[in-house]
Amino acid sequence: MKLAAVGLITTALSLSLPLAGAYRPLAGDAGNRANLTQILTPDRPFQTFLRYLNQTNLLEVFQNQAYRTHQGITIFVPADRAFAAVQPSVLAGLKKHQLKNLMMYHALARFYALKEFDGLRRANPVTTFAGGLYTVNVTYDAGGIRLLSRWAEAKIVGTVYGTAPMAVYEVDRVLLPEAIFRVQPPVDATPTEPAPAASAPDAKGVDAKTTPGNKAGGKNSACRTGNRSARYAAAMALCAATLVAL
Numbered sequence: 439m440k441l442a443a444v445g446l447i448t449t450a451l452s453l454s455l456p457l458a459g460a461y462r463p464l465a466g467d468a469g470n471r472a473n474l475t476q477i478l479t480p481d482r483p484f485q486t487f488l489r490y491l492n493q494t495n496l497l498e499v500f501q502n503q504a505y506r507t508h509q510g511i512t513i514f515v516p517a518d519r520a521f522a523a524v525q526p527s528v529l530a531g532l533k534k535h536q537l538k539n540l541m542m543y544h545a546l547a548r549f550y551a552l553k554e555f556d557g558l559r560r561a562n563p564v565t566t567f568a569g570g571l572y573t574v575n576v577t578y579d580a581g582g583i584r585l586l587s588r589w590a591e592a593k594i595v596g597t598v599y600g601t602a603p604m605a606v607y608e609v610d611r612v613l614l615p616e617a618i619f620r621v622q623p624p625v626d627a628t629p630t631e632p633a634p635a636a637s638a639p640d641a642k643g644v645d646a647k648t649t650p651g652n653k654a655g656g657k658n659s660a661c662r663t664g665n666r667s668a669r670y671a672a673a674m675a676l677c678a679a680t681l682v683a684l
Contacts, residue, residue, distance in 0.1 A: 496541050
């Protein structure tokens, strides 16, 4: 009877303890989870990145890394204009597994707050979520954080979402690893701020600020000088006529 009782207690304890390596719910796991789709939509300029995540079935993978592990995830999201700077044929020519690796190359399998990148740079090269062949070098200079791939250098320009266990940072370039691109792919300069608006034209459709006549020595200036000379000559003629009459 005693042996049977001990066996029952042992069995009960084994059932109540989690197995080594088994998933254990994290604090707040069942509550307020961030939704990556909602983070990147609807009015934010990350629709290209989101579309590629959907095409490669990585949305759930990223979510699970954030909320079903104790490491979390850090995601580097290029804005739409950064993708537009890459020649269309470059990404259109990728096979599905290459596109998937490219998207995973834009993530780290751990949550990193911005202040932690100073320490992370000491671990260069840093392995990305895509695996050992896909590494980046991190630089941290006076708070400025850059990620260096073989063919591109991306700067973190803003925090899209920063609550553990998921960090999403906007970067100004698409990272281009040598593991996918053996030669440098054609990439245009990433658009920056829009060009200043042109000066408003005057009523005749001519820019008043650039009209040649407004410059010293221009036509209008010469006309004004000529008018003054004519008035002076007329006044002198009037004086001469008055003297003759006297």
